[in-house]
Amino acid sequence: MSRVRSDLVPDDLWERVAPLLPPAPERRRRYTGRLRVPDRTALAGVLYVLRTGVAWRDVPEETVGCSGVTAWRRLRDWTEAGVWPRLHAALLSELRRAVLLDLDDSAVDGSHVRALKGWNHVGPSPVDRARPGSKHHLIVDRHGTLLAVTLTGGNRHDVTQLLPLPDAVPPIRGLRGRPRRRPRRLYADRGYDFDKYRRLLWKRGIKPVIARRGVAHGSGLGKVRWVVERAFAHLHWFHRLRIRWEIRDDIHEASPLGCALICWQRLSRQARARALPQ
Structure with missing residues (x-):
């Protein structure tokens, strides 16, 4: 993983997000298309856009690891699956356990x-x-x-x-x-x-x-x-x-x-x- 992607998605953040993501669709045995972009790389693209505000088409694929279109589609799927409210609720519970709430x-x-x-x-x-x-x-x-x-x-x-x-x-x-x-x-x-x-x-x-x-x-x-x-x-x-x-x-x-x-x-x-x- 490149330096920018590891900065965008640190290990402790990924450990909290990964269990909440929906499973990837099964890949057919004879399918010869591109390999699916890893979820962590797609999340790095989402966080890159969220923090910098650049257009999805302007995401630097050579730096982030995926195109902006791929990151947007993954964000759409995760939003429809309700990932972010569950992540927010889990982190609020951690804050309350640590007496920070x-x-x-x-x-x-x-x-x-x-x-x-x-x-x-x-x-x-x-x-x-x-x-x-x-x-x-x-x-x-x-x-x-x-x-x-x-x-x-x-x-x-x-x-x-x-x-x-x-x-x-x-x-x-x-x-x-x-x-x-x-x-x-x-x-x-x-x-x-x-x-x-x-x-x-x-x-x-x-x-x-x-x-x-x-x-x-x-x-x-x-x-x-x-x-x-x-x-x-x-x-x-x-x-x-x-x-x-x-x-x-x-x-x-x-x-x-x-x-x-x-x-x-x-x-x-x-x-x-x-x-x-x-």
Whole structure:
């Protein structure tokens, strides 16, 4: 494996991804076509595009090991098989087992992204002169770990995702007892200030801590909510997610892969810290 591919798919990441991938189709004995590109090489192509943001046709095959078309097809198959949500849930369980996850407090917010090709979940963005856009909606824990992401059109109000976001959090295991799914408290800014949604959150056993509109700034919620802004910076560090280039929304919604990579990086930092001499 070349240096770039080994950097893109380290051994500890591959050990977590490989068991979740669907089995490769059987190859007929008399088939004389090309050999199937290994899954690890195709995953390197996917991560190369995710991090650099280049077009699929511009993936350097001599460097990555496969063409961009092959990487895209493998990404399509793995997305349809639900690989990325399972990987994200498994890494969240590892974080909870390592006591790196605080599910008592959570925060939500939304962020606009340009959508250059349109299609589903695209609308006129009110912050970009009505150009076509989409929105990423995040829910994070107290430390800023991404718990779930949803995608809507750029003209959808943030409050429409206040209930779907907690519902999108996967069952998080890692400790004895029932898996956790919902936080105890949910922090949000003034854009979510609707009493109707406060009542709905209370019915779900979640305490809403939402800033009031028309009240002077200085509520103190910024001390808790700033982690969701940092989470957006981490997610949009993947250039392919910063601007929506994909026509198919399910391919762009491979953002759980970005969430999983952020969780894996946090686990890797903890492992390196433990390996350092005291």
